Amino acid sequence: MAYARLAKENMVPVRILEGQKTQISRTMHSMEYDPVHDELVVNSPLTQSILTFKGGSGGEEPPVRVISGPKTQIQGTDYDGNDKMAMDTVNGEIYIGVATSGGPGKGVVLVFDRTANGDVAPKRILGGPNTKFAFPTPKGQGFPHMAVDPVRDLLIVSSRGALLIFDRTASGDATPKAVIAGPKTLLGGGGGLVKVNPENGMVVSSCAQGSICAWNINEPGDVAPRFKIPVEKITGINFSGPTLNPMYKEVIVTSSSRNRIATFYWPEIFDKP
Amino acid sequence: MRIGRNSRRRAILAGVVVIATGTFCWTAVQRLQWETTSELSAGSARLVSVEQLPDSEFCASGEATSAIATLSREFQDNNLFTALGETAVHAEDTVEVTRPPVRMIRDTYPIYSSIAVDPIRDEVVLQDTNQFGIKVFNRLDNTPPNVDATKPKRVIEGPDTKNEYNNGLYIDPKNGETYNLAMDTADAIFTFRAGAEGNTEPMRILNIPHRGFQIAVDEEKQEVYSTNQYPPRLLVFRKGASGNEKPLRVIEGTHTGLADVHGVAVDVQRKLIFVGNWGNYSNYKVAGSGKFLPPSITVYPLDANGDAAPLRTIQGPKTTLDWMGAFSLDPETGNLWVANDVGNSVLVFRGTDNGDVAPIKVLKGDKTGLDHPAGISIDTKNKEVWVSNMGNSSATCYSLTANGNATPARKIRSAPLGWKSLKFGKPQVVAYDSKREEYLVPN
Numbered sequence A: 001m002a003y004a005r006l007a008k009e010n011m012v013p014v015r016i017l018e019g020q021k022t023q024i025s026r027t028m029h030s031m032e033y034d035p036v037h038d039e040l041v042v043n044s045p046l047t048q049s050i051l052t053f054k055g056g057s058g059g060e061e062p063p064v065r066v067i068s069g070p071k072t073q074i075q076g077t078d079y080d081g082n083d084k085m086a087m088d089t090v091n092g093e094i095y096i097g098v099a100t101s102g103g104p105g106k107g108v109v110l111v112f113d114r115t116a117n118g119d120v121a122p123k124r125i126l127g128g129p130n131t132k133f134a135f136p137t138p139k140g141q142g143f144p145h146m147a148v149d150p151v152r153d154l155l156i157v158s159s160r161g162a163l164l165i166f167d168r169t170a171s172g173d174a175t176p177k178a179v180i181a182g183p184k185t186l187l188g189g190g191g192g193l194v195k196v197n198p199e200n201g202m203v204v205s206s207c208a209q210g211s212i213c214a215w216n217i218n219e220p221g222d223v224a225p226r227f228k229i230p231v232e233k234i235t236g237i238n239f240s241g242p243t244l245n246p247m248y249k250e251v252i253v254t255s256s257s258r259n260r261i262a263t264f265y266w267p268e269i270f271d272k273p
Numbered sequence B: 001m002r003i004g005r006n007s008r009r010r011a012i013l014a015g016v017v018v019i020a021t022g023t024f025c026w027t028a029v030q031r032l033q034w035e036t037t038s039e040l041s042a043g044s045a046r047l048v049s050v051e052q053l054p055d056s057e058f059c060a061s062g063e064a065t066s067a068i069a070t071l072s073r074e075f076q077d078n079n080l081f082t083a084l085g086e087t088a089v090h091a092e093d094t095v096e097v098t099r100p101p102v103r104m105i106r107d108t109y110p111i112y113s114s115i116a117v118d119p120i121r122d123e124v125v126l127q128d129t130n131q132f133g134i135k136v137f138n139r140l141d142n143t144p145p146n147v148d149a150t151k152p153k154r155v156i157e158g159p160d161t162k163n164e165y166n167n168g169l170y171i172d173p174k175n176g177e178t179y180n181l182a183m184d185t186a187d188a189i190f191t192f193r194a195g196a197e198g199n200t201e202p203m204r205i206l207n208i209p210h211r212g213f214q215i216a217v218d219e220e221k222q223e224v225y226s227t228n229q230y231p232p233r234l235l236v237f238r239k240g241a242s243g244n245e246k247p248l249r250v251i252e253g254t255h256t257g258l259a260d261v262h263g264v265a266v267d268v269q270r271k272l273i274f275v276g277n278w279g280n281y282s283n284y285k286v287a288g289s290g291k292f293l294p295p296s297i298t299v300y301p302l303d304a305n306g307d308a309a310p311l312r313t314i315q316g317p318k319t320t321l322d323w324m325g326a327f328s329l330d331p332e333t334g335n336l337w338v339a340n341d342v343g344n345s346v347l348v349f350r351g352t353d354n355g356d357v358a359p360i361k362v363l364k365g366d367k368t369g370l371d372h373p374a375g376i377s378i379d380t381k382n383k384e385v386w387v388s389n390m391g392n393s394s395a396t397c398y399s400l401t402a403n404g405n406a407t408p409a410r411k412i413r414s415a416p417l418g419w420k421s422l423k424f425g426k427p428q429v430v431a432y433d434s435k436r437e438e439y440l441v442p443n
Helices: A232-235 B006-037 B068-077 B079-085
Strands: A001-004 A033-034 A039-044 A047-054 A064-068 A085-088 A093-098 A106-111 A124-126 A144-147 A154-158 A162-167 A177-180 A195-196 A202-207 A212-217 A226-227 A240-245 A250-255 A260-265 B102-105 B112-118 B123-128 B133-138 B154-157 B166-171 B176-184 B188-192 B204-207 B212-218 B223-228 B233-240 B249-251 B262-267 B272-277 B296-301 B312-315 B324-329 B336-338 B345-349 B361-363 B373-381 B384-389 B396-399 B412-413 B430-433 B438-439
Touching: A033 A085, A033 B430, A039 A085, A039 B006, A093 A144, A106 B396, A144 A195, A144 A202, A144 B176, A195 A240, A202 A240, A232 A260, A240 B430, B006 B223, B068 B188, B068 B312, B112 B384, B112 B396, B123 B166, B123 B396, B166 B212, B166 B223, B212 B324, B223 B262, B223 B272, B233 B262, B272 B324, B336 B373, B336 B384, B345 B373
Parallel strands: A085 A144, B112 B166, B112 B373, B212 B262, B262 B324, B324 B373
Antiparallel strands: A001 B438, A033 A039, A039 A047, A047 A064, A085 A093, A093 A106, A106 A124, A144 A154, A154 A162, A162 A177, A195 A202, A202 A212, A212 A226, A240 A250, A250 A260, A260 B102, B112 B123, B123 B133, B133 B154, B166 B176, B176 B188, B188 B204, B212 B223, B223 B233, B233 B249, B262 B272, B272 B296, B296 B312, B324 B336, B336 B345, B345 B361, B373 B384, B384 B396, B396 B412, B430 B438
16 A cells, blocks of 8 residues: 555555455565665565565556566465565665575575566575574564665664674675674564665664664664664554655654554654764 | 784774764764753653654755765775774764654554344444454444444453454354454454453453464354464364364365465355465475465365365356455355455355356445455345445445345444545555655555
């Protein structure tokens, strides 16, 4: 569903993409808009697939590309499927965390070219004990949120209370270049959605006590966040997200537990330090 | 990353420390500026502002995502990772920003998912998957056009009910107990006593696997059928089961034809089970096994178990199935009634149908009041069928003989006439379409 940026209470969606022909299912836990190519990318956990739609799609419009098939190596779990995906719109790559036959804790991150279509192999695979990946959990949860900082050429993987920072093109059993983790970071154990503002290197994700926190990517280690919005304290509702809107210096969060979308004006995280 | 040991690296380190010191000084000045216009909050966090900002547009740079290459060069020149290795540059404390949100999108009206009619107590029960409540109306309620909403006679709602994303409903005809399937977050079937009202705890909780959808009951055998979207399966529990009690049997496997399972109905007289499949399929144990199959209704014998092949499959373009929701079976005719959500229609199939068949009856059109119908319940006593509409916060009632663009016999609205729902359903993430200035929200 698409809502106008300035939509408020009881303002209906401006368009809806739905129905059998779209090939999407009710389970969607990641979605990315690619402003460079005006496309919408969403993963389909129930079919181990990644769907790309034209920007502005509506009604029962089918995807323009579908990454799906045995060569993709996309695999989920009984609980969450493969439900997290991210896009690097500058370098035209799609990232997806998947399970493997190795079982719990042996997940890997697959990287596809954004133009990939059909049954194609990933161009890179990142995973192994040195990566410190710890997904999926024995219950089949905990797939990582990811973000790419194209300025610093870094990949950030939010995995179980840690922000693991890799070279953007890291593959195989690579060691993280840096880690933001520890009690001072306020990062929780769940691995919240992560976004990065490449203009100033601020990494934004959910953190303890229902808050959204921002860390500087240049400050790895067990370091306190630079900024925090105590969303739950302000609104009384637990939120997830976030997504960044640099144009208007806004941070958008969702409440999957209470069916709401909130927008915060947060210029501090968009300003240069 | 390792800290350099040679003199060249030390020189770089010194240079970077200077840069870092400068950055900190600059930052300190900036923070000082903030503090002069705000007050300090408790603890080490700092309050930036508590002022309510106007809802109007905020000014912006207009070129927020440009100049990636320039920034990359700047980063290479000031790469703290390279210079400092494992030594972190710690922020001294956290600036806590306590501004309220500038905008909030939400639907303040109910979004009705499932429905059950209780002809014995003359009640219509609706699940509100937006505010997580169960709203009970008189069966003969009919909201006049000049009234915004009909007030329910009672509501089961509140934190003690544990309701979240409730989506499957059944009223026990004998004792009036309400069976309420809460999917995705609660993963349970909650049973409330007859006449329950307010913030009341369920009398019984049965934990079910993640992603349940609809329930149906075989009163003869005292069994509860519960669909599981993924992995695709149908679980059969003892009626009255609670806690972590295991199902009596499970229909699951590659021969079943189950794929993204939603609706279910049982025909006790003809010993049949009907299951709705959206067609999204994969075996989670096998990488790249995903398939997009056409939607289908698979039919099994009532005692099916394990990897049972369907007796028949209703599937194909003539069926017009499109993200079908709940099922309801007419025990007198054996016909299957389907809430066809995205098709904005109600489809009726013969219980004996097979293959690519058109429905024998279709309720659809501007007079029907249907808008994303997700729930359906047949009242054989009064020869009526009730439909819950996710798209307009209403329930519409039709004669069992209605067909085509039929006007509802009665309509219960919980929002003003003409209202269109926001259609929220567990928005877990949001993306921003910068070209159209739109929020993209998966449901």
